[in-house]
Amino acid sequence: MKRNATAIVGAAESTNMGKLPNMSQIQIHADSALNALADCGLTINDIDGVATAGHNAVELAHYMGITPTWVDGTSVGGCSFMLHVRHAAAAIEAGLCTTALITHGESGRHWIGRHGSPIFPSLFQMQFEQPYGVSRPPTMFTIPVMRYMADYGLTEEQLASVAVVQREWAGFHPRASFRDPITVDDVLGSKMICYPFRLLMCCLVTDGGGALIMTSAERAKDFPNKPVYIRGTGESAETPLISQMADFTSSQAFRVAGATAFENAGISHGDVDHLMIYDAFAHLPLYGLEDLGFVGRGEAGAFIADGNTRPGGQLPLNTNGGGLSYMHSGMYGMYALQEGVRQMRGTSPAQIKDAEISVVHGVGGMFAASGTIVMSNVT
Amino acid sequence: MSSDGRVIPTPTPETQHYWDGAKIGELRLQSCNSCGKVYFPPRPFCPECGSRDVVVMKASGRGRLFSYVINHLPTPGFEPPFAIAVVELDEGPRLMSNIVGCPQTPEALKIDMPLEVTFETLNDEITLPQFKPAS
Numbered sequence: 012m013k014r015n016a017t018a019i020v021g022a023a024e025s026t027n028m029g030k031l032p033n034m035s036q037i038q039i040h041a042d043s044a045l046n047a048l049a050d051c052g053l054t055i056n057d058i059d060g061v062a063t064a065g066h067n068a069v070e071l072a073h074y075m076g077i078t079p080t081w082v083d084g085t086s087v088g089g090c091s092f093m094l095h096v097r098h099a100a101a102a103i104e105a106g107l108c109t110t111a112l113i114t115h116g117e118s119g120r121h122w123i124g125r126h127g128s129p130i131f132p133s134l135f136q137m138q139f140e141q142p143y144g145v146s147r148p149p150t151m152f153t154i155p156v157m158r159y160m161a162d163y164g165l166t167e168e169q170l171a172s173v174a175v176v177q178r179e180w181a182g183f184h185p186r187a188s189f190r191d192p193i194t195v196d197d198v199l200g201s202k203m204i205c206y207p208f209r210l211l212m213c214c215l216v217t218d219g220g221g222a223l224i225m226t227s228a229e230r231a232k233d234f235p236n237k238p239v240y241i242r243g244t245g246e247s248a249e250t251p252l253i254s255q256m257a258d259f260t261s262s263q264a265f266r267v268a269g270a271t272a273f274e275n276a277g278i279s280h281g282d283v284d285h286l287m288i289y290d291a292f293a294h295l296p297l298y299g300l301e302d303l304g305f306v307g308r309g310e311a312g313a314f315i316a317d318g319n320t321r322p323g324g325q326l327p328l329n330t331n332g333g334g335l336s337y338m339h340s341g342m343y344g345m346y347a348l349q350e351g352v353r354q355m356r357g358t359s360p361a362q363i364k365d366a367e368i369s370v371v372h373g374v375g376g377m378f379a380a381s382g383t384i385v386m387s388n389v390t
Numbered sequence: 391m392s393s394d395g396r397v398i399p400t401p402t403p404e405t406q407h408y409w410d411g412a413k414i415g416e417l418r419l420q421s422c423n424s425c426g427k428v429y430f431p432p433r434p435f436c437p438e439c440g441s442r443d444v445v446v447m448k449a450s451g452r453g454r455l456f457s458y459v460i461n462h463l464p465t466p467g468f469e470p471p472f473a474i475a476v477v478e479l480d481e482g483p484r485l486m487s488n489i490v491g492c493p494q495t496p497e498a499l500k501i502d503m504p505l506e507v508t509f510e511t512l513n514d515e516i517t518l519p520q521f522k523p524a525s
Contacts, residue, residue, distance in 0.1 A: 135431050138405060140486045141397035142518055144468045150461050154476060158457035161501040206460035206471070206496065254476045254486040255431070259457050 012275055015390045017100040018231035018238035021051030021224030022352040024345075025116065028219035028338050029188055035124030036066060037074050039116030039220040044075060047222035051234050053110065058224070060108030062099060063115065064091030065129025065342055071114060081108035087248065088130050088375025089289055089342040092223070093268075093382025096348065097244035099225045109226060116220035117340035129342055130376055133251035140254060148291060149205045149213050152377045155259035156207065156294045162260055163309030165297070167207050171198035172316040173293040174211045174335050179321055181332025183361035188215050189336045212293035214334035214343065221345035223352070228390070239355040242368070243276025243385035245269060253377040260309075262374070264381035265302035269372060272383035273304075276368075280305050284366035285354045286326060287347040289373040290333040296320075299372050300328075303383070322361070330354065330361040344373040348384065355388040396467025398516055405432045407446050412517040417449040417507045419481055430483035451507035452524065453479040458501075460494055477505055477521050491522035 023046035025031075025039050034042070040063065048054060061072045062083035072079050081102045085094050092115055099111040118125045145151045159165055175195055181187035193211060201210040231238035247267035250256060257263055273279070280303075288299030297311035305326065306314045314320070320328035331337040331350040338346055351371040353359035369386045392398050401409045408431075411418035421428045422436035423443040435442045458475035461468075473489045490508060492498045504524035511517045 134402065137397065138399040138401070139431050142399055142512070143474055143486050143488050144396075144461060144465045144472060145474055145486070146465055147463065150459065150463060150465075150474060153459050154474065155457055157459070157501055161457075203462045203471075205462060208459070252431075252486075254484055259476075 012097075012100060012244060013104060014242050014275070014277060015240040015387065016228055017103045017225055018228050018240045019223050019225050019352055019386070020231050020234040020236060020238060021047040021053065021222070022349055023047040023050045023222055024186070024349055025220040028186060029217050030120060031118065031218035032121050034118070034218070036116050036118040037070060037124055039118065039218065040066060040071055040114040040222075041074060041116075043116055043220035043222040044112055044114050047112070047224050051224055051236060053224065057110050058112045060099060060102060060111035062095035062111065062113045064095070065117060077112070079108065081111065086129050087380035089291065089344045090373025090375040090380055090382040091342060092344040092348055093371065093373040093384050094246050096223065096225065096241060096384050097246055097382060100241045100244060103225060103227055111225045113223045113225070114220065115222070115342060115345035117342055118218050119340035120216050120218045136252055140252060148377065149208060151253045152292050153205050153208045153294070154253050155256060155378070158259035159294070160207075163312070165309070165312040167199060168195050169312035169316045170207070170212060170293050171195045173290070173296055174198045176315055176318070176321045177290065177329050177333045177335050180330045180361055181336035184331055184337060185360065187332045187337045188217060189332070208292060211335070214291045214339035215336070217338045217340050219338050219340045221349050223348060237356050237388055239352050240387050240390055241384065242387045243272045243274070243278065245271030245275065245383040246381065247271070248380040249378060251376055251379050256378050262298050262302050262378045262381065264378065265299060265372070265374070268381040268383040269303040272370070272385050276385035278368060278385060282368050283326070283370050285330065285351070285363050285369040286328045287330070287351055287369070287371040288328060289343055289347055290329055290335055291339065291343065291374065293335065295374060296328060303370070303372060327363050330359060330363065344382070347371050347373060351384070351386050355386050392467060392512065394467040396512070398512055399518070404434055408432045409516060411448070412509060412519050415509055417451050417519050418446050419449045419479070419483055420444050421447050428481045428483060430485055450480050453477045453505050453521065455489065455499065455501055455503045455505055456484055458489065458499055460496070460499075473499055475521070485519070487519065487521040489522065490520050
């Protein structure tokens, strides 16, 4: 994919987030989309491409009154929106559409106008995993971690420190769900969910949405906001079965998506000013840091516990507080992308000074899929 | 699904041999005659090389505790807390299991501890392979 050929020109989250007892899922999509249109000064008539996940992309187009020439319903879990950004960049470059709208809306807490999981069910999982009592994500996503702890000596305290550091970042954000500081003892003392995972190591369950509008880099210069260029992208997939993940200490999908995006963007790790790694649970940033190559295998626990990713640290990570503290409607990837855009525009409440390159890395399912986006405010 | 809400497997034509084996007390894997790969879950071709020249084989039933969690969430058909584990078989493939016949505590469940297969009858059609500490 050509570097910096497309850009995000419109970006917004839903008007309200957290508890939305009076809004159905499709309206959360629409609310977010209308906010993103207002953000960039476009109208619905300017949109000719639509993408969404966890909801029928056709219903999105009809509900919004869009007649698209490009439709993408890729729905592989929380990183679907990273894949949509990648696919939209390719579609705009190929002339399949000129202006793409990517929406996320999820009634994750209230389940209003929502049906089932956003991911296709796996027949293998129903036969070979569910009979053993796995159900919700905390009972699946966490399973590889005891192997990681045994192989690399990761401690429960280091795992807890991920949540502590991210709460520090959330403190900057008025819209974050939880902002009060917490300690390692608070995390370890919170309710046991699925040993070794306590409540504060698990993501929130909230309602909310977000939307992005993309167009060609050439047109992007004419918009009110600083263009956020798509410099590089990657995607991959491994397995819908957590028990069949090839390496319990490393995600194949992370490694492939990350390396592809870095190579596409022509960057090395030292070029990255800001990093988002989808954190459905506290171990995700550890796998992400190692699989993207920021630290060596087994080093991420100490790297975070030592403060390298906290405010003022050398590698600002999950600066909105992440799925652990900011919000998590079920498919958090959109909120990671929104914080990447804010950082590149210079408008984040936790702004990293002079940041020029942001890497936003997502997971889908339980290490099942992955997407990585490298954004920049310079070409 | 059983009356207590527990998920009961529904075999497909490609996986029927696995469930037929469990019913008579055999843990079954498949191996590839072209490349030698032993694999799971079942399918009528090799996921390593794509060959259709594969056979069903009886596994030793021995393995080790590769990783696990102890689930404290309410779960239909189970009494929390209970372990959800992944077992690595001596033949190589890994599969999910509960660990039966021992306390469901971090002290009793040690990573890499040797395990052996046992079978849990769920109904007239389905018997589920399970693992317990090796004798």
